[in-house]
Amino acid sequence: MNIIGRRKIWFSIWAVFFALGVLGIIFGGLKPGLDFTGGSFLELEGINNTLKVKEVLGNSKIELVSVDKTGDNQVKIQTKVLPDETHKKILEELKKANEGKEIKEIRFETIGPTVSREITQKAYLSIALASLMIILYVAWSFRKVSRPVASWKYGACAVTAILHDVLFVVGAFSVLGVLFHIEVDSLFVTALLTVISFSVHDTIVIFDRIRENLKRSAKENFEEIVNDSVVEMIGRDINTTLVIIFVILALILMGGATIRTFVLAMLLGMITGTYSSIFIASPLLVVWKNWDDRRNQRKSLNS
Numbered sequence: 001m002n003i004i005g006r007r008k009i010w011f012s013i014w015a016v017f018f019a020l021g022v023l024g025i026i027f028g029g030l031k032p033g034l035d036f037t038g039g040s041f042l043e044l045e046g047i048n049n050t051l052k053v054k055e056v057l058g059n060s061k062i063e064l065v066s067v068d069k070t071g072d073n074q075v076k077i078q079t080k081v082l083p084d085e086t087h088k089k090i091l092e093e094l095k096k097a098n099e100g101k102e103i104k105e106i107r108f109e110t111i112g113p114t115v116s117r118e119i120t121q122k123a124y125l126s127i128a129l130a131s132l133m134i135i136l137y138v139a140w141s142f143r144k145v146s147r148p149v150a151s152w153k154y155g156a157c158a159v160t161a162i163l164h165d166v167l168f169v170v171g172a173f174s175v176l177g178v179l180f181h182i183e184v185d186s187l188f189v190t191a192l193l194t195v196i197s198f199s200v201h202d203t204i205v206i207f208d209r210i211r212e213n214l215k216r217s218a219k220e221n222f223e224e225i226v227n228d229s230v231v232e233m234i235g236r237d238i239n240t241t242l243v244i245i246f247v248i249l250a251l252i253l254m255g256g257a258t259i260r261t262f263v264l265a266m267l268l269g270m271i272t273g274t275y276s277s278i279f280i281a282s283p284l285l286v287v288w289k290n291w292d293d294r295r296n297q298r299k300s301l302n303s
Contacts, residue, residue, distance in 0.1 A: 206278070
């Protein structure tokens with residue numbers, strides 16, 4: 001099985017997903033939830049007329065952010081921060097406008113703008129810090145294997161694979177936000193960090209096999225050693241991912257609506273994380289090594 005030799009195919013698939021992710025972010029953009037925008041969130045059961053909801057809130061002079069149907073008889077309302085008195089008044093007005101039919105409040109939350117800004121800043125910081133620590137850790141772990149590829153390049157390739165995974169998940173949710181009004185919240189950031197940890201763990205397992213094979217293999221061709229290492233680990237990686245996916249599918253089917261976004265992000269991340277570990281990180285290491293070889297040859301010819 002010549003996985004590394006067919007790297008142009010894997011990179012082409014990567015480029016397509018990369019382009020789709022970037023286009024999704026540029027033209028769609030993530031639909032931020034309450035955690036990032038601040039405000040109040042109501043989820044009501046017993047009403048399905050969004051126009052009626054908008055009319056009631058407009059008459060009450062409430063600054064509305066969005067109103068979405070989440071089911072046959074449910075609506076999700078997001079507004080600017082609502083005081084308790086205004087919240088109770090809105091419920092009463094909606095009950096009157098609902099022609100006497102009972103309305104049940106499933107959920108009500110309020111998050112101030114200061115908290116939402118802090119959550120957003122910590123989200124960016126946590127992802128950037130995690131990527132930096134991964135490069136440093138992998139460079140330190142592979143410090144004794146500096147030939148034929150410098151140890152820090154293992155970390156750089158691992159982070160490139162991680163960025164691929166994060167971009168894919170973010171791009172997918174950008175599209176889902178436009179098509180199905182799916183919002184992202186702090187649990188989405190938790191899912192991204194979990195995907196990052198899974199992806200780098202999967203990649204390091206393969207890199208560790210490359211390190212061991214470099215020490216004991218009689219072959220001198222780096223590409224062959226990398227390909228043998230990937231082939232040796234591909235069955236383990238796929239089996240591990242399938243077990244996790246089965247658990248995630250069970251959560252999607254039986255879990256509550258509040259964790260559905262988190263679980264969906266995890267599902268997409270696990271799939272793309274396995275792909276990037278096998279078909280992106282290791283081939284990229286070979287490409288980098290070949291590029292260094294050609295550059296060194298040109299230098300020696302010029303000198």
